Amino acid sequence: MDKFIFLKNSKLKREYENLFQSLKNVKNALKENKPEKVPEFLNQFMFFLVDYFNKEENLMKEFKYPDLEFHKRDHQLINKKLEYFFVKSDIQRLDLSCELIELLENLLIDHVNTFDKTFNLYLNIKIDSLTEFLSKEAFFDTLQDFINKAKEKLIEDIALIVLEIEDYSLLSLTLGAEITDLLLKDFSLFLREYFHKPNIIFGKYKENQILIILLNYNFLEIIEFLEDLVDKVKNFKFKTSNQTIHLNISIGVALYPHDGDEAFKLLKSAEIALQIAKREGRNKWVFFDSKFLKELEKLNRIKTLLERAIRERLVIPYIQPIFDTHNLTIIGGEVLIRILDEKKNIISAGTFIKHAYELGYIEDLEALLTEEINKDEILKLFKNKYIFINKSVNSYNKAFFVSEELKLWKEIAKTHEIFSIFEITESSIINFLDVFQIISSETKTERIGIAIDDFGSGYASFTSLLKVDPKFLKIDGNLIRQINKSKKCYNIVKGIVSIAKDLGIKTIAEFVENREIAEALKNLNVDLFQSFYFCKPLSVEEFKNLIS
Incomplete structure (x- = not known):
């Protein structure tokens, strides 16, 4: 022996x-x-x-x-x-x-x-050594075998599920590769224990993705499985020496033969459904729909457009003037992002900005826009005027980075005799309120400040305003549009303006679409207008001509 x-x-x-x-x-x-x-x-x-x-x-x-x-x-x-x-x-x-x-x-x-x-x-x-699920190759061989049997009427129903663990890269970065591997191993064991049935087959796919086959599940049973899966994952806990980790997932589902009659086609459909699920939020599941193909094609076109804009530095600033409501003098403007396509056509933010956030390109775009804004020929246009600059904040790292940028812009504002205002959405302020409380100490000077964008959209309270100490509130556009149609919206805007004045905060109304809305806002003592009704966004040269 x-x-x-x-x-x-x-x-x-x-x-x-x-x-x-x-x-x-x-x-x-x-x-x-x-x-x-x-x-x-x-x-x-x-x-x-x-x-x-x-x-x-x-x-x-x-x-x-x-x-x-x-x-x-x-x-x-x-x-x-x-x-x-x-x-x-x-x-x-x-x-x-x-x-x-x-x-x-x-x-x-x-x-x-x-x-x-x-x-x-x-x-x-x-077999994947970490999860002990089928390897990718073995899983697809198995899936194709099941599909072949389904074609011979030996199996009735096949569902393919792609499960993705959200924020996996961040987990790996903060926990380290070894602990993250232990987490994935523990999660895989958790799934096997809860869903140990002969007609459920698991496979390992990408770093943070798991594949699941459901055999002979009808549509209602698939729904029940998905609901149970999400509920179970919400209860999953992985404990390290100093913290407890909870996971969020997204799920894409494709059904044989409707969404694909071969393994690779079924996978493609499930992956498309997964991308849609990720856009809908955490712990969502989505069934494949053929209309997603057009949406995916559009997304890929925009992705190519954004990547070229970043690579070739095709980012340009446009400026939308902001007017005093009483005398319609221009007090400054908001810098808006535009990009150029391969034919040098100007593409407005409405076409790509949502996708830039989803695809993770927004920070690169903002960095390139900031470079353009910092040029002397643009800064001199804002002498003794307000320059509003949008800043996306989706993490604590970015919130602290904004804090450092404010210090930089404090010097720029002083040197060029401008008033620099960072425009940050109400939801971002609330999500990272503790950081913005610290940042507020940087905005005590006259020439630097924060504007809360989309105020009144349902996130913030005036208590939080006192902590952040903003200089401006941009009232949510949905309230402005409905001000003459809804008594409720009218009273909300009236309340916002009244309290803002008591706190020494100026109010800005966007989406002023006609004279009637403008008159109503003026009567409520809103301080500033910014909208297409008064002036569309302008190129730098057009803005220069307007103010001169």
Whole structure:
């Protein structure tokens, strides 16, 4: 037995142990001169050998091991050798010697080692070592097999699910690769324990993606599974030495044959559905719809447009003037982003800004826009005027970066005699309120400040305003549009303006679409207008001509 190296990942550990223990019992009976025990132990050995060979063959069939026939022939050869040994040996006269048993033992050790090493090597290709789910290749072979059986009417329904763990890169960055691997391993075990059924098959796909096949689930059962899956994941906890991690997921679902009649087509549909689910928010699931293809094509076009704009620095500023409501003098303007396409056509933000956020390009675009704004020919246009600059804040790192930018703009404002205002959405202020409370200390000077955008959209309270100390409130456009149609909207705007004046905060109304709205806002003492009704966004040259 010393020559036998038992591999820890073996699927047949118990069978190995039984087989070689029975041989050891035969050898001990021979050494102790107890011939009456030898037939009993030999019968045990033969029973365990048959059991081992059967389990080995079943395992090879289960995992579609390509050398099954070779090992079957090896089993037959070993059985013939055993027959030869036992026919020649007279057990009662102890002609069955310890040497013969050792020869038999060595024969089996060679076989077991050969099978165990080659089979485990094969499993390393078929089974993902971290999750112990099927590897990507094995999963798609399995999925295609099921599809082939469905075509023969042997299986009724197949659903393919792509599950993605959100913020995985951030987890890996903050926890480290080793802890993140443990998290994924623990999560995979969690899924196997809760959804351990023969008609549910798991596979590992990309770094943060898991594949699931549901067999013979009708549509309502799939819905129930998805709801159960999301609920279970919400309850999943992974504890490190100093924190407890909760996961968020997104799920895309595709159904055979409606969304694809081959494995690769079904996967493509499920991946498209996943992208839509990610855009809808955390812990959402979406079934594939053919209309998504057009949406995906549009997204890919915009992605190409944004990547070229960033790579070739095709970002240009436009400026929308901001007017005093009482005398319509221009007090400054908001700098808006535009990009150029391959034909140098100007593309407005409405075409791409939402996708820039989704695709993670907004920070690069803002950085390029800031470079353009910082040019002297633009800054001098705002001498003794307000320049409003949009800043996206979707993380604590970005919030702290904005704090550093404010310090920089404090010097720029002083040097160029301008008033610099960072425009930040109400939701961002609330999400990172503690950081903006610190930032507010940077905005005590006259020439630097914060404007809260979309105020009244449902996130903030005036209590939070006192903590942030903004210089401007941009009232939510939906309220402005409805001010003459909805008494509720009118009263909300009236309340915002009244409290803002008491706090010394100026109010700005966007989306003033006609004279009637403008008059209503003027009567409510809104301080400033910014809208297409008064002036559309202008190129730098057009803005220069307007103010001169």
